[in-house]
Amino acid sequence: MAEHAAAPLGGRLLTPVTVLLGALAAVAGIILLFRFFHGLGAVTNLSDGYPWGIWIAYDVVVGSALACGGYAIALLVYIFNRGEYHPLVRPALLASLFGYTLAGASVIFDLGRWWNVWHIFWPGYAQPNSVMFEVAVCITAYIFVMWIEFSPVFLEKLGMKDARRKLSKVLFFFIALGVVLPSMHQSSLGSLLVIFGRQIHPLWQAGWLLPLLYLMTAVLLGFAVVIFEAAAASTGFRRSTETAILARLSGLMFWLLAAYLVVRVADLVLRGALGSAFAFSLEAVMFWLEMIAFALPLLLLGSRAARARPSRLFVSAVLLMAGGFLLRINGFLVGYQTGDGWHYFPALPELLVTIGLIAFEVLAYIVFVRRLPVLPRAAAAAR
Amino acid sequence: MDRRNFLKASAAGGGLLAAGAGTPAHARGNREVPPEALGLLYDSTLCVGCKACVAACKQANGMPPEFSTEEHLWDTPLDISGRTLNVIKVYRSGSARNKDREQDGYAFIKKSCMHCVDPSCISACPVSAMQKDPRTGVVSYDKDACIGCRYCVAACPFGVPRFTFESATPQISKCQLCRHRWKDGGYAACAEVCPTGATLYGRLTDLKQEAARRLAAKPGAPMVYPRGRLGGPDQSYPGVSAAYVQHLYGEKEFGGTQMVMLAGVPFEKLGYPGLPPVSDASSSETLQHTLYGGLVMPVAFLGLLSWVARRNVKSADDEEDPHHG
Amino acid sequence: MTDTFLREALDAADTVSDRLGIGRREFLRLCAATAATLGLPAGAEAAIAKAVEKAKRPPVIWLHFQECTGCSESLLRAEHPTLEKLILDVISLDYHETLMAAAGHQAEAARKASMQANKGKYILVVEGAIPVRDGGIYCKVGGRKAIDLVRECAADAAAVIAIGSCASWGGMPSTDPNPTGSSSVGEVLGKAVVTIPGCPPNPYNFLATAVHFLTFGKLPEVDALGRPKFAYGRLVHENCERRAHFDAGRFAMEFGDTGHRQGYCLYKLGCKGPETYANCPTIGFGDVGEGNWPVGCGHPCIGCTEKGVAFTKPIHQVAVMKNVVPPLSFPRIVEDQGKTSFASAAALAAIAGAAAGAAAMLARNLGKSEAGRQDAQPPKGE
Secondary structure, three states, rough: HHOOOOOOOOOOOOOHHHHHHHHHHHHHHHHHHHHHHHHHHOOOOOOOOOOOHHHHHHHHHHHHOOOHHHHHHHHHHOOOHHHHHHHHHHHHHHHHHHHHHHHHHHHHHOOHHHHHHHHHHHHOOOOOHHHHHHHHHHHHHHHHHHHHHHHHHHHHHHHHHHHHHHHHHHHHHHEEEEHHHHHHHHHHHHHHHHHHHHEEOOOOOHHHHHHHHHHHHHHHHHHHHHHHHHHHHHHHHHOOOEEEEEEHHHHHHHHHHHHHHHHHHHHHHHHHOOOOOOOOHHHHHHHHHHEEEEHHHHHHHOOOOHHHHHHHHHHHHHHHHHHHHHHHHHHHOOEEEEOOOOEEOOOOOHHHHHHHHHHHHHHHHHHHHHHHHOOOOHHHHHH | HHHHHHHHHHHHHHHHHHHHOOOOOOOOOEEEEEEEEEEEEEEEOOOOOOOOHHHHHHEEEEEOOOOOOOOOOOOOOOOOOOOOOOOEEEEEEOOOOOOOOOOOEEEEEEEEOOOOOOOOOHHHHOOOOEEEEOOOOOEOOOOOOOOOOOHHHHHOOOOOOEEOOOOOOOOOOOOOHHHHHHHHHOOOHHHHOOOOOOOEEHHHHHHHHHHHHHOOOOOOEEEEEEOOOOOOOOOEEEEEOOOOOOOOOOOOOOHOOOEEEEOOOOOHHOOOOOOOOOOOOHHHHHHHHHHHHHHHHHHHHHHHHHHHHHHHHHHOOOHHHHOOO | HHHHHHHHHHHHHHHHHHHHHOOHHHHHHHHHHHEEEEEEEHHHHHHHHHHHHHHHOOOEEEEEEEEEOOHHHHHHHOOOOOOHHHHHHHHHHHHEEOOOOHHHHHHHHHHHHHHHHHHOOOOOEEEEEEEEEEHOOEEOOOOEEEEEEEEHHOOOOEEEEEHHHHHEEEEEOOOOOOOOOOOOOHHOOOOOEEOOOOOOHHHHHHHHHHHHOOOOOOOEEEOOOOOOHHHHOEHHHHOOOOOOHHHOEEEOOOOHHHHHHOEEEEEHHHHOOHHEEEHHHOOOOOOOOOOOOOOHOOOOOOOOOOOOOOOOOOOOOOOOOOOOOOOOOOEOOOOOEOOHHHHHHHHHHHHHOOOOHHHHHHHHHHHHHHHHHHOOOOOOOO
């Protein structure tokens, strides 16, 4: 059980990769500075027809879903008591921590009247009927919960063993909270679309099934991201892959994916929306891309032997991430139409901010795993 | 691994989810029309396209002009926007020779806030910046509460709340039925200036009665049209009844709106979509209340998971402790 | 060439000035004003001056039927120059019941003589509607029915001009229930005639039409109702001095209110400008001075030139907006809005390509390490 323990990876922080990431993040920072002085219109292509652009659809909706690794693994380890996945907890949690913290931060960049953001949490202003209210409160709470969940890492680093022990006595509550909260807001990210009604293309307006679809794909994405990160980290940091664990994980993923596709397709058929998938339109093309991205992993991971191959696992994870990305982008941007005549494609500065945020996230991840006990010790020792 | 525990947890979690997705336990219907609901009746067949309402609206709300032509000569908004609360648009087909005719005709249409009975914008707003007056039903906006998330902009089926994207201190712009002019005895400026009574202000019940009267009249029959405010000083004038599409838009759409409309051309052609009688706000809120009503389900879920996690954290993390402890 | 032409015109002016007893300068001003009313290009005043001088004065026979003589009166009130002189000297007014010195049989004889002498050359002007009910017995001149007179005189006329709304489309006498069956000249003759509607019409519109005939030998271009396009081509509303108030939504609500005193738009008081074709806003009314026309004085236009408007619609009934097509400045139901960016599309494509490439590389490396592990070799990198 020695590999359960985590240790800092060590190594240099200043590498060409980190410098590039830092530069990208700096560009985003400059653009954001400009945005705060000249308004959203100065750096984005947002309009009244597309009031939400990629800063919401990608940075928040997709970004937080891609940051569900911590949630998915915590669900597995602590709720379904699958202790064998424990080594995956910390790296997954770290990625989630950054993903969510940045998703939260990017909300501030996107809010027009950001100085009022505290109103969401203030009783006189808060409006609990709003799905947005629930999403905002849950995400904020979850970010705090995740920092608490992750705090043993800092406490270990600082050698505060007493505090670490005390925390571990109540950690179960935060772990439970760390499962409840994402379940709530990941499903509610889907519920956000309910009020859009007919403004969402029938291929994505699943009504009351939206929360279920978004929750299932959030967990799927969580697993996929864990596999992706493990593979990326093993290549990037030249560590051995945890293939055995990942293979078992992908088995779970396979069944969840199958269940998701059944719900998704059944919903489309029952609502009679499938017909529009055969129209010659951007929506139909994007729909099929999304469905292919979800369906291919089902073929790729069909057998136990296939699941044991890291390359298969990796490709499936990437495809699933693409599928989850497409489901959300399609729902929030491609399938959204407030009326004829409106166009949107992100502006370059808008795109650079999103890229900069991702760069910042990766950069922080690198710094953390090199300096803090995140990755399993055994693997680190192999270095 | 504790198989029994796993199964129990899955069953409980699945049950909760199923309960959530399955039955609308807290179904909330459309909201009711407020007792003294105020509104507008827009009659496309009476509109002469003078845009007096557009100009008056700008003036009454202190909005700057907006330019869509190369020469920035005068206010030419293409649509409602952060700086325009009301526009008159034109539908034209073929030779556009006949007014209020679908083929080879043209028709004017007003675009401004519909003041829904059950507005999406209010349901969407996380900080109560959008409010519906319990008495008059006017949908108002408070910029001091607003966080600028634009969920209202995205949610409105009519695309009404608009946002000043070009400002560093942006805000939502929408018609508030000139409620700031009430204290001086004024009312909706668009109706006040309308030369033909195409935009008529008044209590919703009276407006609906007036609309029914017009729909019942035979096309070409002599007709007296009121102007300005129903129930206000008489400014009516004689005219001739038009050939209406037998449809009072906003009577049923989306749970009803407090701006209702008549036209001689089907409303889909005029940019007003066919909407179901159930408001999106009621769907969304029913879903939310089913899942989170009284926080019953989340708390139950949290309790269950805490209990499970407590057992499993020990078994998972205790193994870790010896290395540190 | 222009010089010669001008010189000839000036000579002509001298001749006519002598004849009319008006100054040369004044005469040229009249010609210029006429050319302007007709919308003719610069230099046309010279042609008009020449025509007025050289052409034999066309004989005019002017008939009066169901009318108030307001049209003649308005013509007499024109001051640039005094039009009666012009009518007597530019044209040869051979028969006009109000103006001619002759009376009784003598007058009728003059008409007959002129018609005989100028067969096919004279201009027939009709003022007033013609009753047709009961065989047309409700209006007689010299014992002869109006309907017979107009047919007789029109038979050999070079051109027929109906002056005033009564002659043009029936006017006030034809108002419901129209007991005498008042009809327009066109209806009685069964053919299109030039009409100068108005109650009364602007004298310059008639004068310009007559001079056009004099100058070019033909009547000016007319619309479907026989109205010269130079005068009746546009709605009163289009050139109205109060139009800006209409566009801005500033309306007089009742006579004497603030808006009315401020000169706001009279649409809400029933102004028929939006459905009335006439040039009143551009040339004013008669010769009474700038800004003096009904709307200029604060009264809504009653649409006196328009059949079905004047004497038919209540004065304060709101007008129908006559737009041939809706103005182009209106936003359409669907407008292209929103922004897209080619640069970012290209950047996004590049990033997507790079990401796909990186993923493919990574997958290949993972595949290699799989192969390596199968050969029981230590993992790559150590």
